[in-house]
Amino acid sequence: DGTIVSGSASMDESMITGESRTVRRSDGDHVVAGTVATDSGLRVKVTAVGEDTALAGIGRLVADAQNSTSRAQRIADTAAGWLFWFALGAAIITAAVWTLVGMPDDAVIRTITVLVIACPHALGLAIPLVVSIATERAARGGVLVKDRLALETMRTVDTVLFDKTGTLTKGEPTVTAIEVTNGRTADNVLALAAAAEADSEHPLARAIVAAARARNLTVPAAADFQSSPAVGVAADVDGTRVQVGGPALLEQEHGSELAVADRWRGDGAIILHVLADGAVIGALALADEIRPESRTA
Template sequence: MPDHSAHEHSTHEGHHASPAAAPHEAHPASGHQGHKVHPSTPAASHAAHSAHGAPGAHAMPEAHNKHAGHDPEAFRRLFWLSFALTLPTIAFSPMVQEWLGYSLSAVPGSRLVSPVLGTVVFLYGGRVFLAGGWSELRWRQPGMMLLISLAIAVAFLSSVATEVGLLHLDFWWELAALVTVMLLGHWQEMRALGLTRGALAALAELIPDEADLVDGDEVRSVPVSALQAGDLVLVRPGARVPADGMVEEGQADFDESMLTGESRAVLRAPGDRVAAGTVALGSAVRVRVRAVGEGTALAGIQRLVAEAQASRSRAQAIADRAAAWLFYIAVGVGLATLVIWSLLGDPEEAITRMVTVLVIACPHALGLAIPLVIAISTEVSARNGILVKDRLALERMRDIDIVLFDKTGTLTEGRPAVTGIWSADGDEHTVLRLAGAVEAASEHPLAMAIVARARDAGALPRATDFSADAGRGVRGRVDGALVEVGGPRRLRESGADTTVLPAA
């Protein structure tokens, strides 16, 4: 069989295999195992990466960070339990029964259903709002939490007063419905923040837990947190770089898509810089550590994502200011109502109307609409591989008419694909079959694209005597014949006639 080294259908320099055009998405992380991050745990607390710090985890007053320690899963459970209790609370409400013209008085204990279930919803589902309202009051920054707390506390106290005969109000159903609706809004907001934290966790997992430290003639495994600037580490084929550094010995192609979005591997030789989290392909290299922890490029990306968690959109800021003003207005109007009706000689009606004002002043729509908008916009962005640095920037996107991209290479699927095959003798099937057989032993992204296309065309023969030359290509024997796969440089070094190749 003739030597097929001159038959080139794909190269390790991107000559014929090009990324398939499609909307940009991050290249899937590979080569990292052993991480299990709880969905509710911020990535900055990833135990294995404690040395990297917690980007964006600055101490904040509770009133400034109403979501501190809140778990989306806990709010999901709170909402569904409160929702289940709210339905019978509303159904057994005398006021609702009168409105809808039905009666459940024949049910044993019917008068206790709404008070008992309403109390459970208030104490179990409403405690987070009461705690948040108290924090806002303590820090003298009234907002949505304080407004909700005021409404549910007044509804609860007036309903209790009604049960002991002091008032004639029926707010148990309103109390339960208010808590449930607000839990729904808060749950959706936590889900939106969770998507950003999930992105932060994914970035943290790009750093391996351990590194191979070169100590004289020995190579030993150490925790990444133990690395210091100046250490020499061994990065094996398919492994991730544990810290920012410079290649000191060896050369290899590196998958840097997690930093650049480019699916094409980049050759790094002695003297070239490599970033933590990137993947070495094909061969091992030794890297001199230059930066660890917060000094790495990956940590900088983590800080950007963390800033997105703390950022607020203009709509959120307006909602918070509106809630603060509404609190003052509700309290003022409530007190004015009490005074005016008391002066009119009807103190009982004065209390009833004051309570009504305070309860209905709680902005159900305001507390639900903003979190839902945040949840939907953040979720859609995250699903499309977009990390939002600032929610205000996302809000301003509505005014954008034209988007300019700096380079077409970024607009890819994040993985190469074979888009065309050419053979000097016209036998494209044989070229694909032989190249796929040799590349099957390679970890290079372009090799994977070639193998995928070749396997689609049929079974591949087994290659022997495989060897890889970083930055040039691979070679091996298939059915006894030498087969080389590489770019123009590899062909020239092999003495092949490159003048017959079509223009790229």
């Protein structure tokens, strides 16, 4: 973890927050280990390493949950303690009875049998083992259990409030809509945008390229790629200067948003406009895609 001392970048913090939308960080802002600067370099003063980082803290949450004791486990431990003395008493009685009837050899066998069958070792092991496996599997699925007692009381829950990002959605941006102008087609605008974004590592760029591949589009080669933080990207594609970016790009090129942008913005989408030789030819809406299994769940 650290503090930015020089530079500005759009940070992909999805590994920590689950949020697919990048966050702009600049001088004086705190950044967490595991996050990625997507569009430029940063100079960071390190303030925490190893076990002191936020990422290590998340790992400790899982470990603490596995080491905590639930109410059911405490009851099981108490019951196991009483059952131990019951089993021991039954074994002593068994040994005494069989010895008194003149069968000392059988007394030993039956005493051991009673101890093995009646000893409550399984009761003391079953609950901690089940809870430990449950918390580990939940962590693998992205669910962090802070306390075993909370996991135990889940059986009484009748209402659940979900955080959207990474739970009901995939936690990564996806092209959800395309609007075009000047007689362009959606495939043509998407292919040009993908060509311009092909050399970018930004999450939105990867989403645009992935959308073009999903449609089996032929993405032309691009040259003279340039990336401007907080503005967008530009590249030469088949003799045309193609630019992809947000409001700052439109302001720079004296362009105007398409009318559909207000509706997309109301839906919470990220809006990028595509320009060819300085003229707006289309717009892309990107949003966090809903998981197919969310409706079923």
